[in-house]
Each structure stands twice: as C-alpha cells, then as structure tokens.
Amino acid sequence: METVSEIIVDALVKAGAKRCYGIVGDTINHFTSAVRQSKLEWVHVRHEEVGALAAGGESYLSGELSVCAGTAGPGSLHFLNGIFESHRNGAPVLLIATRIDRAEQGLGFPQDVDQIKLYEQCAVFCETLSDPEQARRIVSQAAQAALNHRGVAVVEVSGDIFKTKIKDSIPWAVHRPQWLARPTDEELDALAEKLNQAGKIVIYGGIGCRFAHDAVVKLGQQLAAPIVHTTRSKEYLEYDNPCNVGMNGILGNPAGYRAVQTCDLLLCLGNDFAYTQFYPEKATIIQVDIAASHLGRRTPIHMGLVGDVGATIEALLPRLKDRSDNAFLQDLLSRYQKDLEQLEERGHEPDPKLIHPQYVAQALDKLASDEAAFTADGGSPMVWLLRHLRANGKRSFLTSLSHGTMANAYPQGLGMAKADPNRQVIAMCGDGGMTMLMGDLLTLVQEKIPLKLLVFNNHSLGFVEMEQRIEGLLDSYTDLQNPDFSRMAEVIGIPGEKVEKAGDLEDAMKRWLAVKGPALLDVTVNRLELVMPPEVTAQQVSSTALFGLKAILNGRADEVVDLLKDNFLR
Template identity: 70%
Template sequence: MSTTVSEIIVDTLVQAGAKRCYGIVGDTINHLTDAMRRSPLDWVHVRHEEVGALAAGGESYLTGELSVCAGTCGPGSLHFVNGIFESHRNGAPVLLIASDIDRRERGLDFPQELDQRRIYEQCSVFCAEIAHAEQARRITAMAAQAALNKHGVAVVIVAGDMFKERAQDALPWAVHRTTPVTRPGDAELDRLAELIAEAERITVYAGIGARSGRDQAVALAGRLKAPLVHTTRAKEFLEHDNPHNVGMNGILGNKAGFQAVNDCDLLICLGTDFAYTQFYPDHAKIVQIDTEVTHLGRRSPIDLGLVGDVGATLDALMPRIAPKSDDTHLRKALDTYADDLKRRDKTTDEPDATLIHPQFVAATLDRLADGDAAFTADGGSPMVWLLRHIQANGKRSFLTSLLHGTMANAYPQAIGMALAQPGRQVIALSGDGGMTMLMGDLLTLVQESVPVKILVFNNGSLGFVEMEQRIEGLLDSYTELKNPDFSKMAEACGLFGARVEHADALEEAMHRWLAHDGPALLDVKVNRMELVMPPKVEASQVASTAIFGTKAILNGRADEFLTLLKNNFWR
C-alpha cells in the first residue's frame, strides 16, 4: 500500500519523538500540514517564522528531544534563518522542513526560487533534499538521528510537488539514539596527572560540556583545593551546592572568577569553548578536555589537549592524582567571591523609589519566581541581569543567546519551553528593543494559550549598544527608542498587562503578574543610564568613558554624563 511523502515524513517525525511543529501554513506545505492535522503532531501557528525556529529551539534545548518547524518556499523558509542559527549554536535538536518550488520550475528563475542547501548547510548538522519519494522515510530518519545525536539543527528540503508523491515505504528506516562514552588514553591521563602534581595554584574552568560530569568536576576541585570557575552557559548546573564555586569569567563575570583564572599556574578547562582569548591566563599552563578535537587550542594556546567526555575522563583521572593540601589559592578566590556577592547585593538595594535600577528588578524577580522556574533573556542587558542576579538552585533552567548574540530571542524561546513543560513557570526577560522587534507573536501566546510571563526592561534605548558606544569614547547615536505603553499593547492583544514606573510599586505588580493564570506582560520603566561593569576595569575603558564625558559636555549633554556617574559610581 502506497503512502504520500507528507504522511511518511510526519510518521517518521512522530516515531522520532517529536511532539509539535512550528510555522505558518500555506503554499508549498499545505499537504504536509494536512498530514499533520491527521497525526499526533501538534501544529503551533506562529506569526513570524523566526519565532517558530526560536520556539522550537527553546523546546529542544530544555528537553533534549526533537522539535520541528516547517516553512513555505522562498521567504517562508528564509524567515527561519536567524532562529535556526540561534538554535543550532545552542545545540538544540531541531528539524526544519524547508519546502521548495515545484521541480518542473527549477532553474528558470521562478518566483521565490532560491538555493536552500547553500543557505542551511552553514547552520546545520545535516542538510539533504528528498529527491525521490522512496527516500522520504530514510532521509527524514537520518535528519532526526543527526539532530538528536549531533545536537544541532537538521534540514530536510522538499519540493512542493514532492509532498503529494506516493511511495511504497516498505523498508523500516528508524531513528537510532546513541550514548557513546569516550576518554583519553592512559598515557595522556598520566601526563595530566604529572602537570597537576607539579602545579601549586590550580583553577578548574568548566563550561556547558561539563553538564553530564558536574559531580566529577566538583569532586576534582575538592581534591585539588582549586576554585571552580564556570562559563555563563554552565551557571545553571555549577553555581549551586558547590563549595568551590567562585563565579564566572569573561565580560559578564565577576572579579573572583576573573582573578582565579588569571592567578593560577595550571588552568584545567572542562567542556568549555569560551571564545574570548583575552580572558585566558598569560603565563599559566592550560589543559583542555573536550569531546571535539577541533575545539582543542582554538581559543588560546594550550599545553595539553585531551578528547573525552568530562565525566568519564575525570573518573579515569582521579585515581591517578593525590589530594592537594594547600588551599591558599582557593581561600583567596572564595574570599573575593564573598566580596563580589556583597557588592552584588548592594547594587540591588533600591535607594530611590522614583528610579528603578534593572538589577533591583532582576533581584526582586529572583526572590518571587518559582524555585523551578525556567528563564530566558534577550541578548543585551537583560541577559546580563539574568546571569548576574537570577540565582541557580539545581531546579531552575536558563537559556540566553550567548553564542549567536541575537535580539528578540527571549519570549519566542519561552513559547517552546512552556509548551514542552506545561505547568512550569516560564519567564522571559525582554529588552524593549527585542520586544518591539518580534512583538507580533504576542498574539501566538493568546491563540495557543501559552502562559509565558514576559518582563520588559523598558529603558527607551538599545541599552547595551549605548554602553558599547560610550566605552569606545563615542557619543551614543541612533539608540533611542520611542516605545508604546507595553502593558496596554499586551491588553489589546488579550494578555494580562501591567506597568510599573516607581520602585515601591514593583513587588505588588510582580506578584499579580506571576500569579496570573495565562500569558502576562509586565512593563517596567528602568533607568536608562546604567553601565554593565566588567570584572576588571581597564585603563583604556576609563579613558574612553572620559572621552565620552568630554564629548557629551561639549555637545550640550552634560546632564546625561552626570546622571551616568551618579547612577553607577556615586551609589
């Protein structure tokens, strides 16, 4: 008995564990969506395809399971591109069905014709076209298998007329999941043990690749009396219940994390591909353990590179190393970290009821949100407030755009997270720039009954860009935003909406917003003149900011410069 290609694709996706598909119906995918209508696969009707890709990525990042999005030919599929890049770089197993024009029109510059493969090969672990109906199940299964096992996006290209083709579908192609365990050879582990024995000040630096080896990483730090520094993406699982934690490294990090990395004589990097060379130590020996050989030494020169899973590698290493007794390096880092936390808590004290600092907003949310809430944040300053002021506890989840650095990712990703785990509190920290970029899908929250809670940090500007310009010694230009009252806009779309303009009204409004049974938006007017302070302020940054001040005064904007100083340095 023959079956249509559409039905084969949908059945294969269901067998692979997919629960829903995000997209906009029409044109070349009508037969595909009709097959979905008759299947257990739910269709999530978004208003912009980029939101669909971000939502699918949010779902898959949270669950580790396959999610799907599908687009019509030409602009329909192209609108997915940024969300696909974001999801792929996050390691989310998403499968995109990118439809194409009918085969008989190819090569003739037909309307909406484009080369899908050339576009998607650069942001996928698998990209192939179903060229014959008999390939439908095999290629779809291979795509799902690649997405799930290689942890990235897979793309299946299908011509519009191919969806209607019929195939015998006799062979039982299936999706296989594997859990390989790899570790370095004995000689390599012996060499690492020698480096550890020779070192006096060891720091462990762990990233997202250490997720499955979390306990082993903490145990290693304990045996070596080493501070454990984590990347921003590893905050979720390394910040809590970790007596060796001293925070984060990098521009969004803290002083203790920065110093622990720079003051060591041996840095052991576990599952991290942290990209910024200037935050690696200049004089220490560096060891890097990663599952990808191409990651070894690509960010900073290293003395030893090992390929292996963090957990398995450390299990094999621990019997080879003797416990360290000198905890001077660790104590120094922990003392600095305690000071960092005191300074952080001080910045969240609200001194003026008429001025709302974003740190205070994030700290209030941290206190009022559920203990197992899932958080997303837009690229830019909302991401900073989440990473610095929302605390991990082993139950909370965090997703930010740290690798792709996109705007408007937060509440679209939250859509997929909320659909994947109904009943869990899902909160999106959005900037006003990000919100206004993709705010049409507020309607999706209502139409699909997705109870996402959106917190808008409304400072009337592209705040992170403004900060970048000032640190470069430039006058901030073209960053101002003329915003609506987001709470009224939300209400017009059918959401709960509330607005806060004074700090003393924040807590009560946040209680009502979080308690609302359904999608809700809280619009908070926060201070525009806010700096994101790095863990170490360089002399060049001070000089550049002084240049900004001089230019501001000469251009009649002295009040802005004085406000910047008052809100950030005179508090």
C-alpha cells in the same frame, strides 16, 4: 500506499517530535494536512523566525526533537536567524525547508531559492530529499543527526514531492546510542602528573559539564582548585559547589576573572569560551573536550585530550594526590563572597525616582519559582540574568550567548512553555527585543501559552548605547519610542501592568507571576545603567571620560551627572 507527507510526519513522530512550528501555505499544504491527522501538534506562529527560536527553546529544555516547516522562498528563509541561534545553542531541531516544484527549478521561477547553500553552515545535517523513495530514510537520518550531535538538521523538500504516493516498505529508524569516551590511560597518567606537580590550579568549566556537576565538584575539592564557569554553564556548575568562584569574561565577576589570570595551571573542561583575551598569558593550559576540533582553537594549549567530562574525571580521580594546601582556593572564595555582596548592593535600597534593573532582577530571583525556566534577550537583560538570578540545580537558563541575536527571549520562552506548560517560564525582554518580534504576542493568546513577559523598558537600545559610550562616542540612533506595553498587552488579550516606582515593583510582580495564563509586566528602568566588567581598564576609563566631555560640549551635561551618580557614586 502513503503520501510522502504522511511518511515524513510518521518518521518525525517516531523520532520523538511532539510539535511543528510554522506558517501554512502553498508548498507545505499537503504536509500540514498530514500533520493535522497525526499526533504532531502544529504551532501557528506569526513569524517564522519566532518558530525557529521557539523550537530551539523547546529542544534545549527537553533534549528532544522539535520541528519547523516553511513554505518556499521567503517562508523558509525567515527561519534562518532562529535556526542559527538554535544550532549554536545545541538544540536538536529539524527544519523542513520547502522549495518550488521540481519542474520549475533553475528557470528563474518566483520564490525559487537553493536553501541548501544557506543552511549547510548552521546544521549538522543538510540534504535535499530528491526522490520520494528517500522520504523515511532521509528524515530519519536527519533526526538521528540532530539528536546525537545536538544541533539543527535541515531537509529540503520540493512541493510536488509531498503529495506523491509510494510504498513505504523499508523500516528506516532513528538510533540514539548511549556511549562514553575518555582519553587513553597514557594520556590520563600524563595529565595526572601535571596536576600533581602544579601549583595554583583553576578548573574552568563550560557547557560540556552539563551532565557532570558532581564529578567536576569532586575534582575541585580533591585539587583544592577554584572552579570558574563560563556564562553558558552557570546553570550546571554554580549551585551546590563549594569551590565555585563565579564567571570569567566581560560579563563575569572579579573573583572568577582573577582566578583564571593568576593560576599556574588552567584545566578547561568542556569549555569553548571564545574570547582569547580572557585566558591567562603565562599559565599552563590543558583542555578536555568531546570534540577534537575544539582543542586549542580559542587559546594555545599545552595539552589537549578528547573525552566526555564526567567519564574523564572519574578515570582521572584515582590517579590524583589529595591536596592539603587550600590557601589559593580560600582566598578566591573570600573574594567571590565580596563580589556577591557588591552585586546585592547594586540592587539594594531602591531610589524612589527610578528603578535600577539590578533591583528588578533581584526581585525576580526572590519571587520566581525554584523550578522556573528563564530566558533573556541579548544585551543588558542577559547580564541581569547571569549576574542576579541564582542557579539551584532545578532552574533553567537560556540566553543567546553563542549567536548574540536580539529578540530571542520570549520566542524561546514560547517553546519552553509549550514543552512544559506546568512549569513557570519567564522571558526577560529588552524593549528593543520585544518590539522587534512583537507580532507573536498574538501567538501566546491564540495558543494559550502561559509565558510570563518581563520588559526592561529603558526606551533605548541600552547595551549598544553603553558600547558607544565606552568607546568614547556619543550614543547615536539608540532612542526607542515605545508604546505602553501593558496597555498594548491588554488589547491583545494578555493581562498587563506597568511599574514606574520601585516601591510598587514587588506587589506588581507577585500579581504578574500569579496569573494563570500569559502576562506582561512593563517596568521602567534606569537608562543610564552601565554593565561594569570584572576589571575596569585605563582605556575604558579614558574612553568613558571622552564621552563625558563630548556630551558636555553638546549640551548633555545632565546625562553625565546622572551617569556618574547612578553607577559610580552609589
């Protein structure tokens, strides 16, 4: 006879889980006791949201199952935002969300929460373990769903069930079949006909191209088609790609944006990019996706096919004619080269009076390992990662692009560093994101996690401030009164250093990266840095001018001068 706790932990280990993130207490005490006696490592975080983000970071990087566990009511609820983030990133995480004992449920007992209603909207599997005999079966099914659907699974367990002893006689297990899917021959023939007859073709690759780099590049070369990638697929399509012309979208570059807007046929491969305004209005749009529910949900399409990107391309290539006319591709490659040169210029020639965040990102790109894993907080650090860090086929990038949360960077980095402690893992943190979940810096020390923290310190919620100004508003409630992060880190037990002059940055960054354990680099960056979109509209210009007028009328003319000088007169 075994306890349900022991059975659950054994099922998790057999599913490949190596770690469980959480905070111990009441309804999970028997579960954590079973963890202590198993191969599953308990990672003691200071806030459950950090635990969920860390588990998501680990699973996103490894592709394997990670686990979180929370106490009844507040404990399990604190995971919610991190679980949403991990689910939307496609990370296979399993949450054990506990509830008060069954005898007290439905009677208004303290901390009683029906968590299924909350978590079912951010999970591929969400069930209550209602009978002890279900323990191995339910947990195995949850792990199988998380791994095969690449998302979060939630199992709700009442505290009293954990200590129940049962005979665990049926060997329920987790299955991870390998399979490929592609459109029918008739559909592929129809797709090939459209591609063979089309004029200017652009391939728009998304996260579905994760394992299909070579196939996508081969297709681009055969069609003489520029390849544009979404922000989430930068890691997988940017490198070793002679057809790459960059990104589309508000964070993209002019060549990527122009390619999508001027093509005759847009072939979307594994692309679920959400912003309809960045799709072309007149082009023929064809979409290939592994999920039929994704077809046509972002923009109207002329043809939708279900299939794995790599398998679909391999079956499509023999049906296509080679193209000799590559003028469209060459024009956009030339434009993309100019985009790269302009990005380089924005971080070049450091101003002795301030540090531009682009300069920081470019220094990091140069000094970080070729195999580094990077995370970035939602907001401007995410922009500097996407625009200034180079993908090379060995680096990994994780940002909050689908959920858009604050304070994701170093918690996700925590899990990534746990998953691979020998790999250089770097979190690009905003000062707002850092201070939102600052308590788990203590976890880095206690768990000896060698994460490198780079703080872009502009004393403001910079991305929000920019949004307000672009809409013609005076920025409001965005000021941040920050501590000296480097001194704070030292007090906690993390080596810290502060940089306020551009000339000091590279040496400080080299020292920071050389530290064997966790380390923090606090860099004071220009507050008045705009994130320029790939195409500036007349509305944006007029709105920014309106901000300038309001600022002058409110005695803030010096800010307007600095804004113009730092962004338009450089």
